[in-house]
Amino acid sequence: MLETTFTATTTTSTGTVATAAITINDYSANQEKQAALLAALQNLLGERGVLLDPIECEKYCKGARYGEGKAVAVLRPNSHEQVVELVRLCVDAQQALLMQGANTGLVAGSTPDTSASVFVVSLERLKQHIVIDAVNRSVEVDAGVCLQELNDALLPHGLFFPIDLAANPSIGGMIATNTGGAKLIKYGDVRQNLLGLRAVLLEPAGAVLDLQTALRKNNTGPDLKQLFVGSSGAFGIITRAVLQLHHLPKQTATALIVPRDQTAVLEILRIFERDCGEFLSAFEGISGTALQAVLRHIPDMQNPFAPEACPDYCILLELCSSASQDISGIVLDDLMMRMLEPLLDQEVQNAVIGRGKDLWRIRHSVSEALRHEGKMIAFDISMPRSALVEFRVEATTFLQCNYPWIKCMDFGHWADGGCHFNLVWPADAKMTFDASVVQELRQQIYDLVVHKYHGSFSAEHGVGPYNRDFYQRYTSDVAKHLAGKIQLLLDPQRLSGLTWFGGV
Template structure:
């Protein structure tokens, strides 16, 4: 039986004093951003790929389970250890030596531990950015492992669509370095192996480096918060935008009245953009972006958006607030903070075909109102890509005390509705982890689970890496 001391003594020469944490120093690595709390055997923080290889070889040889962890911003518990105190957390936070920008190729090769904010700071002098827009600051490796999307997915795609090459340290063969792909947009020299590691929550290998396609920073943007005339008008407005301004549409975000009010009431320096009128029952945040300058094209995006909205008044729009994009995006990004201030969030990160998203939101709200009337819905999401954060709050002042059994029943109801009634996904962006793996096993067809298990067996026959078994087995590492 391995102990913390014996494992630490073995790993210390591999990563040095700065690379090994024990005791109370591990606390932030053992607690997830929303779910997941456990006890690690120890935490290792390799500073380069050679140290990652050495750690992987030692742990694989001695059958010590590894939990890869980036910035630990995930929301399904996939980057935190369990309660067994038998797992080593392998943090990539010190893998930050390489950030090589190829401005002419519009690409960047970056170590897994560099965060999204740091990456964009490196890209800024070149007029470039990696336009994954989130309410968190994840690491590059974590974004690949979760296949991060965000609010501008409709224009730029998710991480999968912007990944040119990937470097990983394999579990089988133990510690072998695998470079997959090059900084090419066209390469059909065999299977695209790097995609086997995207969206797998860290299973199968340690992601150490990625080459990403990056984009020109917009020279113009225009923003509006509009009130649709009806639920049906939401998709009519989206279709009209894509028809008339599709080359510039970068965001189409839905915000419920409860979501806006939660943010307005609880986030300092945030005002109601519709004041003196109350926040509407539902609003849509529209953003247009252009990489081209007005000086050369003659195009003024704000004037263009204003003209479009004028044409849509009474057809699809009842009201609109136009202009201050920073203020409107601050409202959108403050919703989660406002929701947490109300009580305990019961978060649903789901997606359905976007043609059915308003129907789903209406049906899900009805279920909560009828069967869980003591709960409070705070929903918002990425209408244009079919994603919605259907957050339900167990308010601090609710008439019924918090009950985990009720939370479980609500999750079962909502996920069944998403998958069975609306042909959707129970995890649109957050991936699969210990928090939601039971729903993966419930709703993923057996042939798909067997294929996933076969891949896992090939890449990690001892199932040493990651916290989720994607196959038929119910046992997680």
Template sequence: MSLRETLAAIVGEPQLLTAAADMAPYLRDWRGRYQGSARCVVRPGNAGEVAAVVRACVDARVPIVPQGGNTGLCGAATPDASGEAVVLSLQRLNRVRAVDPANNTITVEAGCTLVAVQEAAAAVGRLFPLSLAAEGSCLIGGNLSTNAGGVQVLRYGNTRALTLGLEVVLPSGDLWDGLRGLRKDNTGYDLKQLFIGAEGTLGIITAAVLRLFAQPRATATAWLAIPSPAAALAVLTRLQAAFGELVSACELVSDVALQLVLQHIAGSNAPLAEASDWYLLVELSGGGDDAMLQAGLADCLGEAIAAGEVSDAALAQSGEQAKKLWALRENIAEAQKREGFSIKHDISLPISGIPDFVAAADAALAEAFPGIRCVTFGHVGDGNLHYNQSMVDQADNARLIAGQGAVDRLVHDLVTAAGGSISAEHGIGQLKRDDLARYRSPVELATMRALKQALDPLGLMNPGKLL
């Protein structure tokens, strides 16, 4: 049989897509920056079918591009233009296999949306804290493959910290069952860590055991006007001194970013009467009741205002008001997309180095590219900034995008000099592959290539990504 016939026999004819119109949504990334081609799109329904598909592709020496919700920002789930690859969609692996409230774990398949995992945890009175703007459409397999972070890393850690076990189809087609819900397991190498953040280049994650937490009984949310990123750090330090681990989120938003949301997202309203250059969205969560936590936050912010760290504040008085504040933060990426193409940097810095980096990078970019607009926002509590650039005029913006390499080099050189990373939570994909080779040491790159060669000697697993 031909490969297509073999794949159809494995998954069933309706789950093998070959018509151009049917394949189109799988061949273009969410941002619209990458357009690829493929032999076909195959949609297996369980881990056994994924393994059989991989074995068939290995026998035919055909590359495989794993894909989750296709919401990534670095082109990691988009095939190249050769048309040689098979896109393997994990959307049908969408079952919650088990929930263990006593062990505080949930076992889910890779095709579950992040919001479905959150809801399954909430149904038994537990919290799965990973939270992203794309949580309604991103899949947990993609979150694992990029080691996604989100807005609550400050308290709960990123996806890697939330994962206890994995089930993975290896590049050989073998199925590794590592679905162990253990906090301690020192039986050799911790294999799951190889696949988290590997972007499908070492294997295909089909299921995971994830950590759950107690649902917070109370929350307090506030939108703050602040004079500078340095003030954001001062407020964060003040909040952590007063509330400790109850500080679950601390998000920095520039006024440039807020104005894009107000312009492009219907129903958005500025929370404060007067604009500020910078804002901070903070949230506390824990025991007690909302009124008590909100009163404590109000007292702390009063001290911050007296110290000149905050100029104005809006405290959410209800869950609905808190949602509206969070929508301003979570819709920044969508607002940027509607505005047009932009150069995106997902960078990580020592928290203490954020103010100096923003000042230095803003100044250097303004000098090198007059008229450039920096859209800066992100998870200041864990040092992760989304530092994006564009021009207001469309023609100027097109020229900026065409010369993206020069912008990237300037930003990434400053990030590296500050002891930071060029990728915090979005991965490498196609977008930063060449930059990875520039900014990681020869020893690191050689070790990565050795792992790739050992697990995927034929180079068929998501080729052209990361390395």
């Protein structure tokens, strides 16, 4: 085996000149070029800035739930200036890049494929900057800062970024996938709370698009920051964001409600929206099968309805207010009771009130519990919420008739039309797991969602390799053409590692 060491000299944006060496084995001309690039990147990013050891790279190459591949290297810049320089170097060398935040996504959008041809750009070290403007209710924050880190910093100011998730993603990743969460009905998604951002472009290589404004009103042309929201990192690397913040609730009231039947779910939602208005902060459906899975597999979890059995379906409902009861004169616990009393024995069969943290722990434990049941077949779908009941009846009947061994263990954000229509192929099923059957089933469910119920095959999780084929199937040719043109403008060499826009 032939072993060769390459040395590169780099001049950074600050004028610093540095050299580094990298050793490769059994190289070709292309590998020689790549090794020289890696040496230059080591100069730029310093110790621990470039990871080459497959064992060290492993966690960056495996998704939170789906996707596992290989990368040539993992690049870990710790400043905006380093991102600018590494983009310039990699574009000049025509080296493909894959952007990665906390790698908590569920569609493999931040996971390399098996070709071992890309450099993963991890922004996990880009987290030095958190500047809070409490008066403006905004924050400037580096893209690598994780949601929990941001909210910990905001806590002394009585503020928070209200995207409620079971995971702890990075701010840059949340923008790239337009994260929603369980409290979207009150606070909106990331798109609605993004005031500005800064991004490094691939064309021109290393150019900086600085849209770091803390303005809520700015009607001076197209809102270019929105190009990067939901783009999965295909249009550039977000290095900083300006976010709108909200006051922490001073009161919350939580209830786990058993509806009379599925039709009653939407009637309960309508009544609470009508009579509670802006106090309604969450309205989450949980199937009885999902609740039972949580009780089976999550330690120290108790049936909230004991001694009664788990219901067929329940609703996790939350009211919250940033106004204190002393000032507003409203006590949310009392309001919850007043709302539920006339509904009992009509739309509502049973209700557990209070114990908010325990009830939310049930909701946030569903996904983990389902993994213990067998092979999970996850659907992140949305539709007009008026269609949810009809869809659920039709979809579950379809499963019973055509795939009777598959269990439906769904839950989701009924208030915003979202549903995690999660299915499980049980580990003890008589029929052995078959990926081709799953693909057939997935297409049939998505056809139902998109064509009959005018919904989306990806409500929150974005577009990634995991659902690339469905993007091609359900997105109109005109929309794909326009998205492809935008990507061609911003990434003409297709170096972002994300190539599904426009059917490319």
